[in-house]
Amino acid sequence: MLNVKDLHVSYKGIKALRGVSLHVEEGEMVALIGSNGAGKSTLLNALSNMVRRKSGDIVFAGRETRGQSAHTVARQGLLHVPEGRQILADMSVYENLLVGQIALGSRTTRYTLEHVYELFPVLEERRDQIAGTLSGGQQQMLAIGRALMGGPKLLLLDEPSLGLSPLITDQVFNALTKLNQEGLTVLLVEQNALRALEATSRAYVLDRGLITHEGPSAALAGDQTIIDSYLGA
Amino acid sequence: MLSQQILNGLVTGSVYALFSLGFTLIFGVQKLLNFAHGATFMAGAFIAYYCTISGMPFLLAIGLSMVATGVIGIVVDLVAFRPLRKRGNAEFPALVSSIGVDLVLISIAQQVSKTQVLNFPFGTFPVKFFNFLGLRISLLQIVILATVAVLVVLLIFYLKKTSFGRQVRAVATNERAAALLGVNVQSVFLQTFFIAGALAGLAGVLIGLLFNSMQFLMGEPYMLRAFVVVVIGGLGSVPGAIVASLMLGVMQSLTVAYLPSGLTDAIIFTLLFIVLLIRPNGLFGDANAVAGGTRQ
Ligand SMILES: Nc1ncnc2c1ncn2[C@@H]1O[C@H](COP(=O)(O)OP(=O)(O)OP(=O)(O)O)[C@@H](O)[C@H]1O
Ligand SMILES: [Mg+2]
Numbered sequence: 001m002l003n004v005k006d007l008h009v010s011y012k013g014i015k016a017l018r019g020v021s022l023h024v025e026e027g028e029m030v031a032l033i034g035s036n037g038a039g040k041s042t043l044l045n046a047l048s049n050m051v052r053r054k055s056g057d058i059v060f061a062g063r064e065t066r067g068q069s070a071h072t073v074a075r076q077g078l079l080h081v082p083e084g085r086q087i088l089a090d091m092s093v094y095e096n097l098l099v100g101q102i103a104l105g106s107r108t109t110r111y112t113l114e115h116v117y118e119l120f121p122v123l124e125e126r127r128d129q130i131a132g133t134l135s136g137g138q139q140q141m142l143a144i145g146r147a148l149m150g151g152p153k154l155l156l157l158d159e160p161s162l163g164l165s166p167l168i169t170d171q172v173f174n175a176l177t178k179l180n181q182e183g184l185t186v187l188l189v190e191q192n193a194l195r196a197l198e199a200t201s202r203a204y205v206l207d208r209g210l211i212t213h214e215g216p217s218a219a220l221a222g223d224q225t226i227i228d229s230y231l232g233a
Numbered sequence: 234m235l236s237q238q239i240l241n242g243l244v245t246g247s248v249y250a251l252f253s254l255g256f257t258l259i260f261g262v263q264k265l266l267n268f269a270h271g272a273t274f275m276a277g278a279f280i281a282y283y284c285t286i287s288g289m290p291f292l293l294a295i296g297l298s299m300v301a302t303g304v305i306g307i308v309v310d311l312v313a314f315r316p317l318r319k320r321g322n323a324e325f326p327a328l329v330s331s332i333g334v335d336l337v338l339i340s341i342a343q344q345v346s347k348t349q350v351l352n353f354p355f356g357t358f359p360v361k362f363f364n365f366l367g368l369r370i371s372l373l374q375i376v377i378l379a380t381v382a383v384l385v386v387l388l389i390f391y392l393k394k395t396s397f398g399r400q401v402r403a404v405a406t407n408e409r410a411a412a413l414l415g416v417n418v419q420s421v422f423l424q425t426f427f428i429a430g431a432l433a434g435l436a437g438v439l440i441g442l443l444f445n446s447m448q449f450l451m452g453e454p455y456m457l458r459a460f461v462v463v464v465i466g467g468l469g470s471v472p473g474a475i476v477a478s479l480m481l482g483v484m485q486s487l488t489v490a491y492l493p494s495g496l497t498d499a500i501i502f503t504l505l506f507i508v509l510l511i512r513p514n515g516l517f518g519d520a521n522a523v524a525g526g527t528r529q
Contacts, residue, residue, distance in 0.1 A: 048413060074415035086410035088403050099403045102396070103415030150415055 001026045001154055001185050002047070002078075007056030009039075009046050016042040018209040020056070024154065024187050029180040031196040031217060032189045033230055034206035040189045041083050043206065044156045047187075048080035049073045061153055074103040077153035081160065085143040089132030093123055096131050096146050103150030110182075111148035119175050120145050137168035144175065154185045161192045173199050193230040197221040205230070237368055238490045239483055244374045246482020247381040248443070252436035252455055253462040253474045254388060255306075255429025261405045261469030262425045265323060268331040269309045270433055271456030272338035275449060277302045277434025278441035279342055282351050291357055295438055299431040306430020307423050309334050315419070335452075342449035351447045358442055377439050384432065385475060392471065401425060405469065461501060465508050466515050473517030 002024040009017040016039045024030045034040050045051040047058060049070045058065050060078050074080070088096050097113060117124035120141040126134060131142060140160055147155060157176070161169040169192070177199055180186050190196035197203055197217040205213040205226065213220060220226050252274055259267045277298050284294035313330040317323040361372040392398040403411040404421045412418050440455070441447040462481055466473025484504065488497045512518060 050409065050413065069417075069419075070412040071415050071417045074413055080413050082410065082413060086407055086413070088406045088410060090406045091399070091402060095399055095402075098396070099399050099411070099414055099416065102400065105415070146414065 001028075001061060002187070003057070003059040004047070005057040007043070007046060007058065008054040009042050009051060010054050011051075016209055017046065017053075020206070020209070020211055022204050022211065022214070024185060026185055027180075027183055028202060029176070029186040029188065029200045031193075031200040031203035032187065032206055033191070033193040033196055033203060035191070035230070037208075038206045039209045040206055041158055044080055044082075044158050044187075044189060047073075047156060048078060050080070071103075074150060075105050077103075077107065077151055078156070079103060079147040079150050079152040079154070080156040081143045081147050081158065083158040083162065085136075085139045087131045087134070087139050087142050087146070089130070091131055092128050093131055093134070093142055094127045096142055097123070097149050100146030100149035107151050109148075109151030111151060113149070116145040116148050119148075119178070136163050137165070137172070140164060140168075140172055141175070144172070148179075152184065154187065155179075156187050156189070158189045159191060160188070161190060161195060169195065193226075194221070197231075234490075235487075236366075238486045240368055240370060240374075242483030242486030243479055244377055244443070244482070245486060246479035247378055248436050248439050249455070249458060249462060249482055250475045250478035251381050251384065251432050251439070253459040253466075253478050254385070254471060255432040256459045257463045257466065257469055257471065257474040258401075258425050259429050260463065261471075262401060263314065263318075263422060265314060265318075265327045266331070266460075267309060267314075267426075267429070268328060268456065269305075269313065269334040269338065270331075270429070270459065271452030272335040272342075273302050273305050273309070273430050273452070274433040274437040274440075274455055275342060275447070275452035276305055276338055277437030278447045278451065279346070279351070279437075279449075280434070281438040282353060282441065282447060283345075285353060285357055295435065298438060299434045302434025302437070303427040303431035305338070306426035306428075306433075309430070310422055310426040314422075335456075339449055339452075346449055348449065351441075352445050353442060373442055377443065380435075380439070384435075388428070388432075389471065397424065458501075461505050464515055465505055467518035468515065470515065470517035473515055476516060 004020060004022050007017050007020040020043060032040055032043065042051060046053050049065060049068055060073070061076060063076070065073050088099060091099070097116065122138055123142060123145050126138065131139065134142060144160070160172050164172065173195060176186060176188070188196055188200060197220060200217045203214065203217040203220050204211050205220065213223065213226060221231065256267060256270045259265065280298035280301050281294045284297055285291055309331060313334050314323065314327050317326045317330060358373055363370050392401060400411065400416045400421050401424070403414070403416055404418050408418055437452070440451070458481060462474055462477040466477035481501065484501060485497055488500050508516065
């Protein structure tokens with residue numbers, strides 16, 4: 001589904017990614033963990049062509065994405081739920097979902113409005129509320145629901161648990177697990193490493209722009225160096 | 234007499250609204266000030282004039298001029314804005330480059346018209362007056378009010394109820410998020426520039442008819458007024474631009490009628506100052522803007 005080879009990204013001299021390779025297979029839910037500034041968001045932004053890569057290959061659903069604009073990548077079914085949710089704050093919940101449908105184009109998807117409302121009933125209750133006035137958890141659900149409306153083949157999530165209470169984090173992760181069980185392919189970026197490893201089958205660890213560990217999530221969760229660096233306390 | 238002045242002011246104000254809507258729409262979507270908007274307005278009047286005197290039916294001339302000014306809008310985006318946007322932090326450079334386009338259009342118009350004041354030939358628009366309730370209103374004034382009302386309703390419908398309009402508002406609210414959702418941001422920019430250009434062009438024709446006088450610098454005072462309107466109404470706010478335009482038209486008509494002529498601009502800018510003291514974001518600033526909103 002996704003194949004990344006030797007990806008380099010720099011910001012004006014700062015090397016944010018220094019040769020990252022990873023792959024995500026159809027139906028998998030894969031975690032990417034790492035500390036602040038490791039380059040996790042940069043990686044997702046490079047995958048959705050929001051930042052330009054310096055070198056490396058990204059093949060999504062059999063096609064190299066180099067040179068495509070971000071909206072074209074989204075329309076092929078690579079949907080990125082960005083860090084900080086980035087909902088359309090001035091528009092209603094329903095309008096946010098409708099804008100989400102633009103990425104679908106002439107493709108079809110099982111993720112209809114009914115499906116999204118079933119997954120996150122609060123979005124139906126708050127249908128006409130201005131999205132900027134939703135709580136953090138509700139905004140995260142909207143950001144995910146909106147991406148689903150676009151018919152994702154691969155869903156990229158950047159720190160969905162950021163700023164959420166444990167209870168709401170549970171709800172969001174349960175929804176993600178359910179989506180994955182129904183067949184959705186997910187790449188999950190998290191600082192909350194424990195939660196991410198519990199929810200996924202395979203994981204990568206990113207440190208200062210390099211993949212330092214990879215393997216089954218359960219194995220990484222038992223690895224002493226990872227426990228010390230990322231699962232401590 | 235007072236109500237007659239208010240009526241005249243509303244007619245002029247409605248044309249200001251047509252002109253200012255495009256300006257505020259572009260600001261709402263791009264957060265950039267398009268100072269070529271004044272020359273686009275002038276170009277609308279000029280193109281309609283030259284088409285008319287070359288024998289084209291007037292309605293066709295207006296249509297052609299709106300398409301042409303819409304295309305001018307697109308050219309402004311492609312030439313003056315897009316190259317700067319790519320490099321980020323475009324606010325100030327874009328202001329300067331749009332003034333550049335403005336000056337180019339003005340120079341062309343100056344050459345073409347040989348700095349003459351142009352007038353539509355007599356009878357281009359039927360001269361007809363109606364009296365009711367002691368007011369005197371011309372057919373042209375009625376047509377202007379009706380046209381502007383219809384276009385404003387259409388524009389609001391387009392922004393609020395269509396998928397294209399939602400994409401415009403999505404880009405206005407959060408350009409990066411919109412792109413991630415599959416919205417073609419560049420094409421949204423081109424669309425808004427086309428609409429803004431076409432509305433400015435029509436406003437130029439209507440002002441040309443209303444005052445029956447057009448010259449190559451006619452857009453500049455309107456540019457300044459659009460700026461006032463957009464600031465008073467709230468940057469990027471469609472309802473704000475409409476209300477502020479009508480207010481400005483009426484104020485102007487009243488000050489011209491009842492006060493020494495030199496005071497008009499002084500009063501308008503005093504009003505601007507007072508509004509901004511009370512409401513720094515304008516009358517309709519921020520949250521309830523149709524096209525605008527805060528960039529995240
Ligand atoms: N737009 C930018 N311009 C310059 N440097 C940037 C930019 N975005 C990120 N960086 C730098 O690139 C590095 C990686 O940042 P990135 O946001 O990808 O990290 P992250 O792993 O997502 O961190 P966090 O967990 O805090 O979200 C950091 O050193 C950061 O300062
Ligand atoms: Mg990040």
